[in-house]
């Protein structure tokens with residue numbers, strides 16, 4: 001185990017890939033790797049990008065990666081539930097563009113399917129980012145689709161959060177009001193080569209003026225045309241500005257501290273859930289409680305609370321060992 005962690009720390013991409021797979025599969029060895037690499041993290045900068053389907057998030061990520069590589073930075077890309085182009089579902093042009101990154105050892109691309117995932121996705125992504133960090137990536141870009149509540153959790157992984165919209169995203173702006181505004185550090189209206197981009201930007205700006213979710217940082221609203229690369233340098237400048245801002249007022253530090261706390265709590269919740277499930281078969285107390293609940297001998301909600309208060313032991317019992325003669329007590 002130290003071996004895979006050590007290879008990862010030396011920048012070995014295969015060790016990185018394997019570690020990520022271990023995390024995804026919830027393999028027990030993953031914890032050992034996470035522990036070994038943790039002291040070597042904290043150097044990379046994480047940028048999240050979210051927004052409605054088809055807004056051009058992947059194209060923006062692709063352009064940012066290109067710009068970062070030109071500046072000599074190494075890049076990690078995590079695409080959560082990608083429909084395009086990482087999964088190959090996109091237009092040929094996008095795939096060809098991304099392929100040049102696949103051939104570049106300075107870019108590590110990984111997609112994560114949330115469906116069928118056993119663990120919590122936000123926790124998984126946070127751990128993944130730390131692996132990329134430990135493997136020496138300078139910048140990690142995390143793309144998630146949507147403007148709903150789940151993305152908010154996923155976006156808790158990022159030091160700077162971008163919300164990408166396009167001229168046709170009128171409905172999405174309504175959704176934004178409902179919550180995503182709290183998390184956006186920078187807005188971009190992509191596909192600025194199309195009609196209506198200016199109006200869209202004006203609508204977002206107007207919406208921002210009526211709120212003060214981030215009193216010290218006024219999120220800029222940028223126009224980009226990722227397909228041609230227009231506005232991408234300005235975007236990177238703004239990301240660096242936001243970074244400088246949040247470093248100066250120690251917002252970055254507190255965000256990262258909250259993120260670690262969050263990851264811990266999410267992992268506890270996940271593990272408890274898993275252990276509870278395995279114990280349904282193995283624990284006689286739990287079984288009899290379930291039977292009583294089913295037979296209406298116990299009311300489910302109050303019984304659940306009583307059950308927890310009774311000091312239920314959540315320790316895993318993978319291989320229950322029969323009592324031995326020398327056991328004490």
Ligand SMILES: Nc1nc2c(ncn2[C@@H]2O[C@H](COP(=O)(O)OP(=O)(O)OP(=O)(O)O)[C@@H](O)[C@H]2O)c(=O)[nH]1
Nearest residue numbers: 053054055056057058059083084145191225226227
């Ligand atoms: N006209 C125009 N089209 C663009 C621009 N940026 C991206 N596109 C196109 O919009 C489509 C969607 O782009 P993606 O980058 O895949 O969008 P996405 O937001 O990642 O999409 P999902 O991951 O599926 O939600 C592709 O056909 C892109 O080529 C742009 O600046 N202008």
Ligand SMILES: [Mg+2]
Nearest residue numbers: 057058084085
């Ligand atoms: Mg995409």
